[in-house]
Amino acid sequence: MLVSDTSKEQKFEIPAAGKHDAVLADTIDLGIQETPFGKQQQIKLVWLLATLDSKGRMMRASCPYHATLHPDSNLYAAILNIRGDIPSLPFDLDTMIGRCNQLELVPTTSASGRVYAKVLAILPATKTVTIPTKFKRQQDLLQFKKKGQSTAPDFLKQLQARRASAAAPVSQDNCEL
Secondary structure, three states, X not given: OOOOOHHHOOOOOOOOOEEEXXXXXXXXXEEEEEEOOEEEEEEEEEEEEXXXXXXXXXXXXXXXXXXXXXXXXXXXXXXHHHHOOOOOXXXXXXXXXXXXXXXXXXXXXXXXXXXXXXXXXXXXXXXXXXXXXXXXXXHHHHHHHHHOOOOOOHHHHHHHHHHXXXXXXXXXXXXXX
């Protein structure tokens, strides 16, 4: 079980309500969580927004989902909106990292009083947003903490190499990096 000192938690600025260009930057396995529907396997999708905070960093938005690809599930709808097609099973969520979309966000207060940017809709991309080289996925941060490393994850290096070798420009219809 992970325990943290909430006085030291990093505070993120909340983006304004409206549409924001974004790139899917991380998929996080939250494990089994208590939900209004009982205990369920949960995942979280994390986007980096083109909108910058007061320190010049990309703002973030995230959304938890029940880890099921039943056609009636919210995750199924999110994947359909992110990719534009129906995923075949089994499906690796990490294959969506680097996909661009536009998110419709609204600041919301949770039952515990935490303010966050709620994702109301995932729309087609209007422009390309890239994942910064210094961004580290949560799974990589945990591995680096254990190993004491501070270099960028291999995954981002591979993305950069793919971007550099891309012959055709990225279109609005296919923002995959």
